[in-house]
Amino acid sequence: MAYTGLPRIKHVRAFTVRGGGADYHDQGAGHWIDDHIATPMARYPEYRQSRQSFGINVLGTLVVEIEAEDGTIGFAVTTGGEPACFIVERHLARFLEGRNPAEYEKIWDQMYFSTQYYGRKGLVVNAISGVDLALWDLLGKLRGEPVHALLGGAVRDELQFYATGSRPDLAKDMGFIGGKMPLHHGPAEGIEGLRKNIAELATMRERVGPDFWLMLDCWMALDVDYATRLALAAHEHGLKWIEEAISPDDYWGYAELKRNVPRGMLVTTGEHEATRWGFRMLLEMDCCDILQPDVGWCGGVTELLKISALADAHGKLVVPHGSSVYSYHFVITRHNSPFAEFLMMHPGPSEVLPMFHPQLIGEPVPVNGRLRASALDKPGFGVELNRDLPMHRPYAR
Numbered sequence: 500m501a502y503t504g505l506p507r508i509k510h511v512r513a514f515t516v517r518g519g520g521a522d523y524h525d526q527g528a529g530h531w532i533d534d535h536i537a538t539p540m541a542r543y544p545e546y547r548q549s550r551q552s553f554g555i556n557v558l559g560t561l562v563v564e565i566e567a568e569d570g571t572i573g574f575a576v577t578t579g580g581e582p583a584c585f586i587v588e589r590h591l592a593r594f595l596e597g598r599n600p601a602e603y604e605k606i607w608d609q610m611y612f613s614t615q616y617y618g619r620k621g622l623v624v625n626a627i628s629g630v631d632l633a634l635w636d637l638l639g640k641l642r643g644e645p646v647h648a649l650l651g652g653a654v655r656d657e658l659q660f661y662a663t664g665s666r667p668d669l670a671k672d673m674g675f676i677g678g679k680m681p682l683h684h685g686p687a688e689g690i691e692g693l694r695k696n697i698a699e700l701a702t703m704r705e706r707v708g709p710d711f712w713l714m715l716d717c718w719m720a721l722d723v724d725y726a727t728r729l730a731l732a733a734h735e736h737g738l739k740w741i742e743e744a745i746s747p748d749d750y751w752g753y754a755e756l757k758r759n760v761p762r763g764m765l766v767t768t769g770e771h772e773a774t775r776w777g778f779r780m781l782l783e784m785d786c787c788d789i790l791q792p793d794v795g796w797c798g799g800v801t802e803l804l805k806i807s808a809l810a811d812a813h814g815k816l817v818v819p820h821g822s823s824v825y826s827y828h829f830v831i832t833r834h835n836s837p838f839a840e841f842l843m844m845h846p847g848p849s850e851v852l853p854m855f856h857p858q859l860i861g862e863p864v865p866v867n868g869r870l871r872a873s874a875l876d877k878p879g880f881g882v883e884l885n886r887d888l889p890m891h892r893p894y895a896r
């Protein structure tokens with residue numbers, strides 16, 4: 500018999516919003532995040548200068564709201580836009596409305612298996628993640644507890660962050676423990692491009708000194724041979740890790756790359772991977788040292804708990820990709836997640852802006868590269884939706 504102490508779920512709603520936020524690639528002109536970054540599409544010269552040119556920001560943000568019978572509303576944001584709204588309203592909502600919000604396991608299972616014939620990864624799992632996160636937010640608000648408390652409580656007093664952006668030197672001045680730079684040139688730009696990549700790393704190493712962590716994010720742009728040559732050349736400049744070097748489908752390539760990189764350099768990946776089954780492949784094939792699930796794309800918190808336990812049993816770290824508060828509430832509860840990512844959303848990036856700016860109100864940001872656990876002590880994920888932004892509900896029921 501299901502526990503019925505909580506108000507039931509009355510209504511699920513899905514909206515789109517444009518302009519940054521959870522779809523953090525949806526930025527204005529001149530932003531570092533769209534400035535000649537190596538991608539799998541960079542083999543075509545016409546799509547090399549800007550990721551927006553090939554449509555990196557076509558989806559926009561998905562906002563999921565779940566309202567309980569007593570009027571309490573849980574919400575979450577992730578990438579997915581209008582097509583994800585369709586999936587949420589026309590397919591997934593049926594597994595929530597009329598149900599007890601504490602039944603997140605059964606709800607997740609039904610969302611995943613009912614969509615398996617057209618889902619499993621990508622957009623569908625983004626939509627499932629958005630619903631799952633909104634459900635955890637609702638549960639926290641109904642119980643008057645932060646999500647991290649529902650997950651077992653903080654295992655440390657504060658979070659420590661590395662920063663992702665084009666200026667690790669500025670990130671160092673802001674107190675971060677490391678800086679992850681986008682790789683700017685892919686294999687199609689030949690040996691000249693490889694030299695430029697290494698020169699940028701060398702310049703940054705000079706600016707930040709010998710001890711500050713420096714990492715390269717390759718956003719799926721390379722092949723094993725190029726990634727190996729990059730890793731070998733980057734070693735003398737103290738590269739801590741090489742991230743998402745090749746296609747997320749090439750588990751065999753990751754296993755080879757991990758064998759090829761110099762001792763001490765880490766291989767990381769997983770932001771475009773989803774569910775316990777995808778991460779099981781990465782773990783069992785020994786593809787990487789650090790798993791980087793995005794909480795809004797991997798299946799939400801319910802699935803992340805399983806991914807994290809699997810990783811722990813394999814002796815691997817889980818450092819979620821981006822994900823703002825959805826990552827913070829999780830990372831603070833896990834020993835095998837010793838630090839977190841902070842994606843720099845300032846165009847420069849010379850200032851700390853909330854990662855999902857401007858969509859969340861009360862989104863905490865690191866101060867001096869750190870965030871006290873007490874900053875997360877509000878019900879649910881501790882943030883509110885900025886309702887001044889124009890939201891659109893294309894599949895209202």
Ligand SMILES: C[C@H](O)[C@H](O)CC(=O)C(=O)O
Binds near residue numbers: 532681770840842
């Ligand atoms: C900078 C990367 O290309 C991407 O936009 C963000 C990312 O992959 C990460 O933060 O990791």
Ligand SMILES: [Mg+2]
Binds near residue numbers: 716718770820
């Ligand atoms: Mg990345």
